[in-house]
Amino acid sequence: xxxxxxxxxxxSLANIAHNYRIIRSRLPEGxxxxxxxxxxxxxxxxxxxxxxxxxxxxxYLAVSCLDEAVELRDAGVKLPILILGHTPAEFVSELxxxxxxxxxxxxxxxxxxxxxxxxxxxTLRIHIKVDTGMSxxxxxxAGSYFDQGVANIASACGMPHLDPEGIYTHFAxxxxxxxxxxxxxxxxxxLFTRVTGALRERGITFRLRHxxxxxxxxxxxxxxxxxxxxxxxxxxxxxxxxxxxxxxxNLMTHVSTIKYIDTGLPVSYGGEYVTDRRTRMGVIPxxxxxxxxxxLSGKCSFxxxxxxxxxxxxxxxxxxxxxxxxxxxxxxxSLIEIFGxxxxxxxxxxxxxxxxxxxxxxxxxxVPRVYAED
Ligand SMILES: *Cc1c(COP(=O)(O)O)cnc(C)c1O
Numbered sequence: 001x002x003x004x005x006x007x008x009x010x011x012s013l014a015n016i017a018h019n020y021r022i023i024r025s026r027l028p029e030g031x032x033x034x035x036x037x038x039x040x041x042x043x044x045x046x047x048x049x050x051x052x053x054x055x056x057x058x059x060y061l062a063v064s065c066l067d068e069a070v071e072l073r074d075a076g077v078k079l080p081i082l083i084l085g086h087t088p089a090e091f092v093s094e095l096x097x098x099x100x101x102x103x104x105x106x107x108x109x110x111x112x113x114x115x116x117x118x119x120x121x122x123t124l125r126i127h128i129k130v131d132t133g134m135s136x137x138x139x140x141x142a143g144s145y146f147d148q149g150v151a152n153i154a155s156a157c158g159m160p161h162l163d164p165e166g167i168y169t170h171f172a173x174x175x176x177x178x179x180x181x182x183x184x185x186x187x188x189x190x191l192f193t194r195v196t197g198a199l200r201e202r203g204i205t206f207r208l209r210h211x212x213x214x215x216x217x218x219x220x221x222x223x224x225x226x227x228x229x230x231x232x233x234x235x236x237x238x239x240x241x242x243x244x245x246x247x248x249x250n251l252m253t254h255v256s257t258i259k260y261i262d263t264g265l266p267v268s269y270g271g272e273y274v275t276d277r278r279t280r281m282g283v284i285p286x287x288x289x290x291x292x293x294x295x296l297s298g299k300c301s302f303x304x305x306x307x308x309x310x311x312x313x314x315x316x317x318x319x320x321x322x323x324x325x326x327x328x329x330x331x332x333x334s335l336i337e338i339f340g341x342x343x344x345x346x347x348x349x350x351x352x353x354x355x356x357x358x359x360x361x362x363x364x365x366x367v368p369r370v371y372a373e374d
Contacts, residue, residue, distance in 0.1 A: 007253040007286045008368045010340070011044050013052050015246040019234050020056050022243050023217060031224045034060035034210065036231035038068060038084065043291075043360040044235060044249060045369045047075040054079050060208075062229060066091055066100070073098045082127055082166075085137075092116035092124055101125045101165065105137040110156035117161035127166035127208070128153050130195055132188040134172045141195050150198045157204050166208035167196060168229075175215035175238065185216070189223050214238045237346060237356045250340025251291075251363060254333050257283040258324060267321055268313025273298055280325045282309065284336050287318040291362035292338060293352045300351050303337040304330045 024033060035058045036042075041049035050061055050072050062082040063069050069081045082101045089112035095102050096117065104110050104126045117124040130153070131138030139156075141149030157164040169192045173181040189211060196209055209225045214233035216223050232238045236247035261281050267273045275281075284302070288294040297315045301308035302322055306329040309322040324330050339345040345356040352359070 007251070007284075007290055008370050009043070009363050010250040010252055010370050010372060011048070012246070012248045012250075012372050013048065014372070015236060015248040016044070016049060016052055016234060017056055019236055019245040019248070020053065020058070022245055023228075023230055023233055026217060026221070026243070027228060028221070028224055030226075032059035032208065032210075032227035034058070034062055034082065034227050034229045035234055036062045036213075036229055037072070038062060038064040038231070039361040040068075042231060042235045042357060043363045045371075046072060047077070048369070048371055050077045050079070051075070060227065066094065069098065069100050070094075073100075089113055089116045093120055093122075096120065096122050096124055099125075101127055103127050103129045103137070104156055104162070105129045105131075106139060107152040107156055110159055110162060114159035114161040123161050123163050125163045125165050126156075127168055128156060128164060128206075130167065130169040130192055132169045132191040132195075133184060134170050134188075136170070138169065141191060146194070146198075150195055150202075153195070154199060154202050154204055157199075164204075164206060166210065166227075167199075167206045168208075168210045171211065171213055171216050171220075171223075174213060174220060185220060189220065218242065232357055235360060247340065247345060249345070249360060249363070251286075251338040251345075251367070252340070253284045253286045253336045253338060255282045255322075255324070255330060255336060256285050256319075256332070258332055259283075266313075268297075268316060270314055273313040277325065279312075279323055280328075281312065282322045282324045282330065283319055284322055285319050286338060287316045287320055289317045289364060290367050291359070291364045292320065293354070293359070293362065296348070296352050300348060301343075303340075303342040304334060306330055308343075309336070 035053040037046045037050050040046045060080045062084050064085045066087050087102055113124050129138035131140050139149045139153050171185050174185045208227050210227040212223045212228040214230040217228050217230050236245045239245050261275050261279045263275055263277055265275050286292050292315055294315045301310045306327045312321045312323050339348045345359045349356045349359045
């Protein structure tokens with residue numbers, strides 16, 4: 001309870017489990033489940049979420065970087081973990097010691113990793129990343145790069161101290177509707193299929209081929225292959241209501257101060273908002289250092305048990321103000337929901353011109369996560 005004094009994120013593990021089961025039930029027979037727990041499990045707490053996924057029977061986890069993987073291993077998480085981003089070759093011994101799987105995005109990195117693993121007399125488990133149109137990480141294989149790309153992947157897979165367990169790609173527009181987006185996604189998948197086909201002809205096969213992020217699991221089930229990589233769907237967003245996944249985080253605070261301010265007085269930094277009536281103003285202890293985006297200043301309301309309270313003036317680092325004039329029932333210590341059950345993170349994200357993903361992973365380290373088991 002002490003934790004709840006200021007501002008906290010209440011996380012429903014039951015809802016994460018519900019979402020896991022829903023996604024699982026959509027997968028083809030034998031398809032493995034990799035839970036993406038990067039960015040502290042999209043703000044939900046990577047250790048708790050990973051332990052839960054382990055209990056539920058997930059097959060693999062993915063994080064962005066070595067530090068995130070170390071946190072999970074230190075907490076006793078045993079599942080295979082794929083690092084999606086770059087790890088410098090000097091950390092190969094740590095990757096092997098912690099039994100981690102490293103993404104390899106180009107031939108030069110494969111050379112470095114193999115050399116380093118060889119120096120240690122060991123083998124590093126890798127997944128090959130193919131760039132099929134995201135233009136981010138991966139072996140370039142589109143258009144005129146096809147033959148060279150396939151040759152480079154084959155060369156990486158043939159290196160003596162690498163174990164190429166998997167190969168994957170990432171979709172750029174699988175969450176967008178419309179014919180152009182569909183054509184692009186199908187084009188990415190087709191290229192991926194042609195790359196793995198060309199490698200098979202050279203005798204190179206992989207135990208795990210995977211492409212599908214959350215949106216693709218829903219909209220392009222044919223891309224599920226050997227394993228899927230859902231992130232945001234696991235946390236309750238991105239299904240447009242079609243699957244019935246449930247949001248898992250309520251970002252909560254309470255009213256810490258109330259005062260009456262005369263008409264015509266400026267509120268907060270910059271004095272941009274000026275009261276147009278005698279105002280019963282509440283101060284709540286949440287600001288942009290907690291992850292409440294400053295760009296929401298004056299554009300949103302937060303939820304009280306008597307209805308929405310408009311936010312006034314600029315959001316400060318550690319607090320902000322809400323108008324309680326029309327909500328006399330809201331008092332000191334009254335609970336305030338920033339987003340969650342009564343105001344979707346999707347709605348608030350829309351007001352900020354962003355996506356729920358950003359709101360969720362913006363909730364900062366200072367905000368304690370409180371876990372409800374059911
Ligand atoms: C973040 C990420 C995912 C998960 O994406 P969602 O849209 O949240 O499902 C999958 N694969 C890769 C490579 C990622 O970086």
